[in-house]
Amino acid sequence: MSEQYLLNDAEVARFLVTGYHLVEPELPTGLNENIAAQLDALATNPGDAITEAVPELSQVLEHPTVTGALSSLLGPDYEVQPHRHWHCKQPDSPHMNWHQDGLNNRDILLNRFLGLYYPTDITANMGPTIIVPGTQFRNAPTDRMATYTNIRGQVALTVKAGTVAFTHYDLWHGTAANRSAHKRHMIKFLFRRTRENTAPTWNHDPEATNKPNDWNKKAQAEDANNILNFTNPIGVSQSDHYKERAIRRQNWDFLMGKQA
Known part of the structure; x- marks a missing residue:
């Protein structure tokens, strides 16, 4: 894997904080259009056989842009799972209620996530x-979530054709x-880790988490240390933020290959 396609420290830290990362691979000309046309022509949903x-x-x-992000977050031996x-x-179809995928048995450590591929431009309508x-560590019953409407900090994935959105499984x-x-x-594709890291698998700078805390630019944090410490995507309370920050650091150490 060429290092040019691997994520950097700030990108890994942002994924741990926000639970998502977008890549825009430069795919061959006409590939997205070809895929979209084939999808348009399908009479039934083939499920896992898509x-x-x-x-x-x-x-x-x-x-390589896709495999680089996957290798950075799940290690070079990641698995593409058979379910897709x-x-x-x-x-004219209605909205889909808020939910988390899978069972209500959440994994704090980063061992799996989703990849969402969009073959066409996606507009707001x-x-x-x-x-x-930032909600990936918040376990919530689906029936309760179904009563929520707009949530502060929500992001609509209005993306260009070919975008792959990597999202934490529990986001x-x-x-x-x-x-x-x-x-x-x-x-939708699912990916999982097959072995624990013994060292960082992204473009890591050993000084990444040694930058001093910048209390004046908390909302504009750009380095891994300040991103992990201060970024608060949906403006949670101080108490919740402290708890989330501890989970972020636990994940960072896990990806660094530090055994608990």
């Missing part, structure tokens, strides 16, 4: 995926309603 129905999806997974799903949001950065997410005349396609 990569067999649309084999060109493998070119997205194998792009095509989400097709039809025109197409029913984009909406995420709430709160839903979708807006599709009020356009177009189908909104998204392919």
